Amino acid sequence: MTRRLLALAALAFATSASAETIAIVDARLMTMTAAGEVERGTIVIRDGRITAIGPGVAVPVGARVIDGRGGTVTPGFIQADSTLGAVEVSQVPASADRATHSAAISAGFDISLGLNPDSILLPVSRLAGITHAVTTPLYDDRGGRDLQFAGQAAVIDLAQRPDMVTRPRAAMVLEMGEGGAERAGGARGSAIVELKATLADVRHFAAHRVAYDRGEGRPQKLSRVDLEALIPVAEGRMSLIVKVDRASDIREIIALAREEKLRVIFDGAEEGWRVAADIAAAKFPVILDPLADLPHSFSELGATMENAARLHAAGVMVIIKTGSGVAHRARELRYGAGNAVAYGLPHDAAVAAITVNPARVFGVADRVGSLEAGRAADLVLWNGDPLEPLSQPQAIFVEGVEKPLTARPLELRDRYLPR
Structure with missing residues (x-):
């Protein structure tokens, strides 16, 4: 019963996450397209897809804003x-x-x-x-x-x-x-x-x-x-x-x-x-x-x-x-x-x-594989250079669904750390 409830909760989270409008603002964008890199740009995600991307993109009213200042967004x-x-x-x-x-x-x-x-x-x-x-x-x-x-x-x-x-x-x-x-x-x-x-x-x-x-x-x-x-x-x-x-x-x-x-x-x-x-x-x-x-x-x-x-x-x-x-x-x-x-x-x-x-x-x-309007929101916001070992993800989207920044090794670490 507990597993079923957890599965339903996860499904509800994924559905709501993909249905909302999200804007990642003020980030360096590595688009991997002909547009190249955008030093300070915005990505708007709606219903799991990238709807707008670029340096002068307006944030839609009611969107959840993720501050990407000092960070880099790459495709997954x-x-x-x-x-x-x-x-x-x-x-x-x-x-x-x-x-x-x-x-x-x-x-x-x-x-x-x-x-x-x-x-x-x-x-x-x-x-x-x-x-x-x-x-x-x-x-x-x-x-x-x-x-x-x-x-x-x-x-x-x-x-x-x-x-x-x-x-x-x-x-x-x-x-x-x-x-x-x-x-x-x-x-x-x-x-x-x-x-x-x-x-x-x-x-x-x-x-x-x-x-x-x-x-x-x-x-x-x-x-x-x-x-x-x-x-x-x-x-x-x-x-x-x-x-x-x-x-x-x-x-x-x-x-x-x-x-x-x-x-x-x-x-x-x-x-x-x-x-x-x-x-x-x-x-x-x-x-x-x-x-x-x-x-x-x-x-x-x-x-x-x-x-x-x-x-x-x-x-x-x-x-x-x-x-x-x-x-x-x-x-x-x-x-x-x-x-x-x-x-x-x-x-x-x-x-x-x-x-x-x-x-x-x-x-x-x-x-x-690239950041472009119409593509699935499959991307990662990093707090620095993505190829630098000390950089860490601040947000991860897989095919339009935002995923939690956790994994079993981290959960075990937190569980057994001295309190």
Whole structure:
């Protein structure tokens, strides 16, 4: 009964919060649009959407005013390549839905199904300015090491509501390079040949579904579920997130993508700076960890903390992630962006790398990732530079709903502090 009352109270709060008119005044606005930065501006939010933004915006009569003096408003941050919502306690298998080892499901694994909106990791990440995440499936190390694909990623919001999925099946996840070679028999060449064969099978299946259902036609290695899931990839309608690091592997994927007409997003790319011109020419975005500078394998010998700056300078769209996909470290996102600035990435480019860039790449830029009239009010008011570790959020809105500035770790701290 108590839980039901709490849920009803939370719903009532969310509804009333999204229905009122709110004005954030006298703040520095990082719009991430052609309007650039506004040094002292106002944002008006009504019914969960931005209705006006700029330096000379009048505050509507009756609006609740939030004083943003000395602060900065940014779009909500987007943590790419995360497992937020799909894991609670890493060492408790029943609470981890981030991977499958089913022999019949590889590409067909849809991580948007079965996510947990009540995860206590969501408010912790939200307090770091993260309002959305690209939840990405992993390969399961307990078994199924020969699975070719990890599955399909999804864009989620961190509002902690049942309809948390902003965009399901946003991209397909594939590991190539060293990891792909291991799954394909131990050689990189095998992984490339296997991928080409898979794409040929998918295209054949798409053209001969009726024959397949009658048990006719050529045999297929993948299950029907996987074949169906890969059709958008083979047709160039779904992006393929390719986890790869070595410069030569990146070149191979670029050539393969050109031949097969694939849309590729590089993930990792620790030696990406060495082939930055090739990546820029291919117009493929790169998701990277700006703190990666210690080679853990021969594929990462060229790792450097200047990777983001060098790729950006070459014209590559950079997306920053942190924590190597570990949900418990998602909150470090803005620290990683700040480190990228320390190693040469322009400040506005670093903010773009955790806001508008991932929004564009994963198909949600019409809703979030920038501050613009008509967009959902998905934003954070900071009391200082958002990439400065000492700065803290003063107000957080997720898809138009203002969220409390608390999380379970803070509640436990307050509960057990000496009185």
